[in-house]
Amino acid sequence: MGLGDLVQKAVYLGVGLASLASEKATEKLAELRVQVQKLADEMVERGEMTTEEARRFVDDMLNKAQESVPAKPSTSRPAEPRRIEILVEDEPVTSTTSQVSENDVEEMRRRVLELQEELRRLKNN
Template sequence: MGVASYAGEKAGEQLQQLQVQAQKLADEMVQRGELSAEEANKFVDDLVKKAQQPVVEEETPPKQKEPRRIEISEEGESSSEDSKQTEDADRLRSQVEALKEELNRLQKE
């Protein structure tokens, strides 16, 4: 409860500071002739009302109610992607071995 009351006090203090600053600004604008007294009061009231409105938080994606499912495959099972990669790796190993043999043959000549 202490944190909530502290936050409420801080919010109240900041609201009062905003109101004082808005009133000073409005008074200056009235003195310069930029606003009438009535417009200045409306300006201050609107600012205070906006400050009192609760802040709308961004929408967060809905939380999943259950954990996502993970598919576990047996060691003997592999996806077609894995088997293709294995085949590619084996083919490359064979090519490297053949190139090594050819290099050795050329070095001996």
């Protein structure tokens, strides 16, 4: 199997998955429409809303459901993790339960550097 065949199969897989997701979303939307319509019909029968209000209610619910579905899932990742800077305050913390010593800060900095190095190593492997 050549590289071209592999790329072609990957493209077909992507198109197939997108098609399947679209079909599932359409099915769920149809089910939602039926359920919302039943709820609106019951509320009309009980006199809790008019027919016009029920129609608007169904339309609003379906529009909200469609808006909540993301148009395109984001699969991009940042090139590197976001950097976190540890700042040391000039003034000491007044609360005794949240005081952090200089040794603690240095230990945290050392640990962050170790974790960054481990992340780079794992990323390269």
